[in-house]
Amino acid sequence: MTFQTAEGRTGLTEDLTRRALRLVLGHTTDMAESTLRVPLHYYRDPKITEIEESQILRRTPLAIVPSVQIPEPNDYVVRTVLGDSLLITRDHTGTTHVFLNYCRHRGAKPACGSGNATRFTCPYHAWTYRNTGELAGVPGKAGFTGMSRDDYGLVELPNQERHGFVWAVLSADGSIDIDAHLGAIGPELAQFDYGSYGFHDEREFESEVSWKGALEAFAESYHFPFVHGESVIGQNTVANTSAHDTFGRHHRMGFPFNWITALDTDPTGSWDPLMNMGVIYWIYPNLILANSPVGVEVLDLLPAGSPTRCTVRHSWMAKIPATTDEQRAVYDSIYAQVHAAVRDEDFAVLPQCGEGVRRGQHDHMIIGRNEIGVQHMIKVFATELGVALG
Numbered sequence: 001m002t003f004q005t006a007e008g009r010t011g012l013t014e015d016l017t018r019r020a021l022r023l024v025l026g027h028t029t030d031m032a033e034s035t036l037r038v039p040l041h042y043y044r045d046p047k048i049t050e051i052e053e054s055q056i057l058r059r060t061p062l063a064i065v066p067s068v069q070i071p072e073p074n075d076y077v078v079r080t081v082l083g084d085s086l087l088i089t090r091d092h093t094g095t096t097h098v099f100l101n102y103c104r105h106r107g108a109k110p111a112c113g114s115g116n117a118t119r120f121t122c123p124y125h126a127w128t129y130r131n132t133g134e135l136a137g138v139p140g141k142a143g144f145t146g147m148s149r150d151d152y153g154l155v156e157l158p159n160q161e162r163h164g165f166v167w168a169v170l171s172a173d174g175s176i177d178i179d180a181h182l183g184a185i186g187p188e189l190a191q192f193d194y195g196s197y198g199f200h201d202e203r204e205f206e207s208e209v210s211w212k213g214a215l216e217a218f219a220e221s222y223h224f225p226f227v228h229g230e231s232v233i234g235q236n237t238v239a240n241t242s243a244h245d246t247f248g249r250h251h252r253m254g255f256p257f258n259w260i261t262a263l264d265t266d267p268t269g270s271w272d273p274l275m276n277m278g279v280i281y282w283i284y285p286n287l288i289l290a291n292s293p294v295g296v297e298v299l300d301l302l303p304a305g306s307p308t309r310c311t312v313r314h315s316w317m318a319k320i321p322a323t324t325d326e327q328r329a330v331y332d333s334i335y336a337q338v339h340a341a342v343r344d345e346d347f348a349v350l351p352q353c354g355e356g357v358r359r360g361q362h363d364h365m366i367i368g369r370n371e372i373g374v375q376h377m378i379k380v381f382a383t384e385l386g387v388a389l390g
Helices: 014-025 046-057 178-182 185-192 211-216 232-236 258-265 325-359 372-385
Strands: 036-039 062-066 075-081 084-090 096-100 114-116 119-121 128-130 135-137 159-162 165-168 198-207 243-247 250-256 277-283 287-291 295-303 310-318 364-367
Touching: 014 243, 014 250, 014 258, 014 277, 036 372, 046 295, 046 372, 062 075, 062 084, 062 295, 096 159, 096 165, 159 178, 178 185, 185 250, 185 277, 198 325, 211 295, 211 310, 211 325, 211 372, 232 325, 243 372, 250 372, 295 325, 310 325, 364 372
Parallel strands: none
Antiparallel strands: 036 364, 062 165, 075 084, 075 114, 084 096, 119 128, 128 135, 159 165, 198 310, 243 250, 250 277, 277 287, 287 295, 295 310
């Protein structure tokens, strides 16, 4: 099997299930044309990490929060991204905003946590801001004669709400066009209607591994029987088998479930891809969307101060929002299982990879043809960074 492209295709269809079934019955997988040699400095060079942050992560739209985290007018949430405190609000008209959460007077943080509010007051000198960013109140205003409040609102980052997420560019002087950024994958994401999901839970932690290396864990199933052998991932999924499609810089992975083979003898069953495989998207540069029949795991991974340290934010949204305690308990159980797989399985091994990258005295690592999704990620980043591959 060779490299697949999804350009020109129309959405998530039964064709993906049929392709995946052929792979499983043929005991094979989509493969790259050749193996790939990746120099270790791709992962561990501080200069490359600096370029990644300044030229890619601060200039490319990032999914800051799922829309359903701030579902109602005047809802807000504060989160930290690449060290920046961000205030994400939904104003009374339903429009979302992403601000740098720093007072324009002396820089303290007007907002914290999450909730519902129309105004935010800085804890240092009580300057007050509306949830649309305007400076609303200045105690002792006589001391600021000649200052126009219009010039001292919170700094708003370029942002848009699309496909169930609030996106932003972390550079105030940048621009944003989510439709252009997503390209052909945008209509496919629209199929999921993530904006109708229910936000359930999230965890954030740090790990001693490159953020790019961490992303790669969600682009191949070669490791499933060895890392996830005792959990539902390893037990329910066909190892080392995936259907891979590119959408420009983004991609989609289809990891078939064991029961897909039943369709070979009983084609009257459901051919819905979500019922027959885990459908995982990589949205360049740092977002993973791992879809199941009942919900989606959302992972965003970013560097954390050094080339081989990253932050991991892992959240889960339910396809049918919980309305009862019984539903919430079921979702608690689901999230506990998927988070344990990420934290206690993937990220139990990945720091070993980080150490191998930091301390390795070989000049490159080799990526297999069967790791086609990993190869795609590396090639996309290498092109952006000017890194030569072998």
